Amino acid sequence: MCLVTHVGQKYSGNNILINKILDAVVVGGGPAGLMAASRMAAAGKRVAVFDAMPSVGRKFLRAGVGGLNLTHSEAFEPFTSRYQPDMPVTGWVRDFDADRVRAWAAELGIETYVGSSGRVFPVQQKASPLLRAWLGQLRTLGVEFFTRHRWLGWTSLLDANGLVIQAHRFLTPHGEIVIHSRCTVLALGGGSWSRLGSDGQWLSILSDKALACQPLTASNCGFDICWSKHIQEQFAGTPLKSVTLNIHDPDTGKNLFSRRGEAMVAKHGIQGSLVYAASRIVNQLIQRTGSVTFYWDLLPDLGEQTILQRISVPQGKESRSNFLRKRLGLTGLKLALLYEFAQGHMQSPDKLAAVIKSLPITVSTARPVDEAISTAGGLCLSELDEGLMLRKFLGVYCAGEMLDWDAPTGGYLLTACFASGNCAGNAAVRYLEEQK
Ligand SMILES: Cc1cc2nc3c(=O)[nH]c(=O)nc-3n(C[C@H](O)[C@H](O)[C@H](O)COP(=O)(O)OP(=O)(O)OC[C@H]3O[C@@H](n4cnc5c(N)ncnc54)[C@H](O)[C@@H]3O)c2cc1C
Numbered sequence: 001m002c003l004v005t006h007v008g009q010k011y012s013g014n015n016i017l018i019n020k021i022l023d024a025v026v027v028g029g030g031p032a033g034l035m036a037a038s039r040m041a042a043a044g045k046r047v048a049v050f051d052a053m054p055s056v057g058r059k060f061l062r063a064g065v066g067g068l069n070l071t072h073s074e075a076f077e078p079f080t081s082r083y084q085p086d087m088p089v090t091g092w093v094r095d096f097d098a099d100r101v102r103a104w105a106a107e108l109g110i111e112t113y114v115g116s117s118g119r120v121f122p123v124q125q126k127a128s129p130l131l132r133a134w135l136g137q138l139r140t141l142g143v144e145f146f147t148r149h150r151w152l153g154w155t156s157l158l159d160a161n162g163l164v165i166q167a168h169r170f171l172t173p174h175g176e177i178v179i180h181s182r183c184t185v186l187a188l189g190g191g192s193w194s195r196l197g198s199d200g201q202w203l204s205i206l207s208d209k210a211l212a213c214q215p216l217t218a219s220n221c222g223f224d225i226c227w228s229k230h231i232q233e234q235f236a237g238t239p240l241k242s243v244t245l246n247i248h249d250p251d252t253g254k255n256l257f258s259r260r261g262e263a264m265v266a267k268h269g270i271q272g273s274l275v276y277a278a279s280r281i282v283n284q285l286i287q288r289t290g291s292v293t294f295y296w297d298l299l300p301d302l303g304e305q306t307i308l309q310r311i312s313v314p315q316g317k318e319s320r321s322n323f324l325r326k327r328l329g330l331t332g333l334k335l336a337l338l339y340e341f342a343q344g345h346m347q348s349p350d351k352l353a354a355v356i357k358s359l360p361i362t363v364s365t366a367r368p369v370d371e372a373i374s375t376a377g378g379l380c381l382s383e384l385d386e387g388l389m390l391r392k393f394l395g396v397y398c399a400g401e402m403l404d405w406d407a408p409t410g411g412y413l414l415t416a417c418f419a420s421g422n423c424a425g426n427a428a429v430r431y432l433e434e435q436k
Contacts, residue, residue, distance in 0.1 A: 048146060342355040
């Protein structure tokens, strides 16, 4: 560490910041960074949020396209079991649980409701009203926003009183600048949907500082399937519902995943909430054995015997497709999948009934990381103390998806991002108070 030397470059973005030491710099204007900013600003701290993109909260807005699943209404125990065991996520979520998420949204004038699956959504089913109200509240609290500011890293220094501060380098449309702050919250996101801002480039900055990081890998992701031209052209974008997906351990036969829900055929494979829910197990199996077979129950409301009875009657002059439509209600995508993956079983009632209840489709590669809903990996939690401050760098906190935790979809991702931002923001306030 060395003494502060202020960098007085010409900077038309906001001259006020140069040569002043802010209480807190937040890098990354996603849900985690904004939550940390609101905690610090509410405690009267001078906070500035920096983001590389032309506006903040872009991934949050994108999440709103699917209705914005903010959190989940289930009880605390099952809720926290969705995160990998032995994760400190439980601690963050204890202080900012699903009820707090709903109360926070309500304070911003956004009513929420519990869907039939227990998931919690804003009544408007989108993110823009919530983000607008949130940013308005932050501005009222005095938070300043600096977009198009790409963070390039930081150096820890000592000020004239011997207190630790951070000197951050940002690339701006006006060139490179240095901003000083007494504490910092890094909330740089994961590594998917890089066009929305979170590109994972921060990994090399943290690794260069000897901070342990795991590579960012696809989580809540789809899987490649080499569909026929017919499926690609006729059914890409078509939901596969309501089906049950079963996955077995290929060595022991043990059932590893069995859930009813909805998937979606994409041009290059299969995705959707049911597939995302299975993706952690599928990725582990692919790593272990090279491929995984999805077994689809296409008619979960009917037992195999009932199906067999219904199709064990003369077909007459009807086509096979017409017969299956009338006898079982099988049409469109489900029928196309049977023709594609069980052609040899179509004429035998026994075999057909069995394959309708367990249609095997094998996958061996996840879709690219950039397409995933979230990424696993990131900064190892062992680098952080309970308040999410880096053990090696006094006053530097980290929050959100950039940390090495993982969760399924269902509102668990956003809740942990809010909760970690809340934890880091509150701890940073205590740290600033102690520094006084
Ligand atoms: C299509 C889609 C739908 C989703 N739907 C849901 C859902 O319904 N429910 C749910 O719980 N989760 C959902 N998620 C996941 C959720 O949106 C993310 O987990 C969450 O946004 C992560 O928050 P974060 O604050 O950690 O990071 P982000 O929201 O990714 O924000 C990180 C910010 O850091 C900025 N940044 C990165 N690097 C730099 C740099 N070097 N300099 C300056 N700024 C930088 C980025 O521009 C970005 O604004 C969805 C994700 C996607 C892609």
